[in-house]
Amino acid sequence: MGKxxxxxxxxxxxGFGTRSEIRRIVKQGAVQVDGATVKDSGLQVDPEAAAITVEGRRVEYREYVYLMLNKPQGVVSATEDSRDRTVVDLLAAEYAHFEPFPVGRLDKDTEGLLLLTNDGKLAHNLLSPRKHVPKTYFAEVEGKVDAADAAAFEKGVELDDGYVTMPAKLVVLKEGDPAEGRVSKIELTIMEGKFHQVKRMFQAVGKKVVFLKRIAMGPLLLDEHLPPGSYRELTEEELELLRGHTAP
Incomplete structure (x- = not known):
């Protein structure tokens, strides 16, 4: 039994309207619980056990929503911002009323995988430094990224504030050529999420990130069919993988 x-x-x-709009549709007799018309909008019901309909339409109750967003550039990872569009601004009303929030953040100019949910417990577990949930990025980097950089990242590099990163896995997909202006293409998996971490790691080895996209968070992979700015609900499988990854 639920609460x-x-x-x-x-x-x-x-998402059926404001409290005052709902009081109005209750007065009009449009809401039924277990086949009986509701007269009082303050009626206490167990949403998990009761059969609720509005204008004959069955209400599928759920407490949480889990969305995979391919964050576009120029949008900030916040629920509100006075200057910029936020990731929450990208959501349709049917999801916005759940008041989901981004799990962690991506820089304004970084694209890719961002999870939005109103499940605080799962979010906390995914972000907990103790869980060391790996995050994988695809990046384009000015200059030649090579095996020496991979070896440095494998040991952990010292950032500009003296913090030494945990060992990170750097895979060079394509070596760049500075003489020809060709960027290096890489994948990097890090175990923590310091501010601007990927950019600062490359700065530590004298290189500059010019494009950054997160492609995985723990076992959750960015859906390659999602264009930037689009989102979808997680599948049951994806949700179970995430929960399993953050279990105690």
Whole structure:
């Protein structure tokens, strides 16, 4: 049995309108619980056990939402910002009313995988420094990235503030050629998430990141069919993988 909630609060949470709009549709007799018309918008119901309909449409109750977003450049990883569009601004109303928030952050000019959810416990576990959830990035880097950089990253590099990173795995997909202006293409897996970490790691070896995209977070891989700015709900499988990865 779930926890009982007021029917107006519950329906507002499920995106059926504001509390006052819901009070109005209750007065009009449009809401039924277990086949009986609701007269009181303050009625307490167990959303997991009760069959609730609005204008004959069954309400599928859920508490949490889990969204995979391919974050585009120019959008900030926040729930609100006075200057810039946020990742939450990209969501349709049916998801926005759950008040999801980004799990961690990507820089404004970084693209790629961002999880949005209102499940605080899962978010906390994914971000906990103790869990060391790996994050993998694809990057284009000015200059020639080679085996010497991979060896340095494998040991951990010292950032500009003296912090020494945990060992990171650098895979060079294509070596650049500075003489011809060709960038290096790489994949990098890091175990922590310091501010601007990937860019600062390359700075530590004298290189500059010119394009950055996160492609994985733990076992969750960015769906290659999602164009930047698009999102979808996680599949049950993806959610189970994430939960399994962060279990105690």
């Amino acid at each position: 009982k909630q007021r029917i107006d609060k519950l329906l507002a949470h499920m």
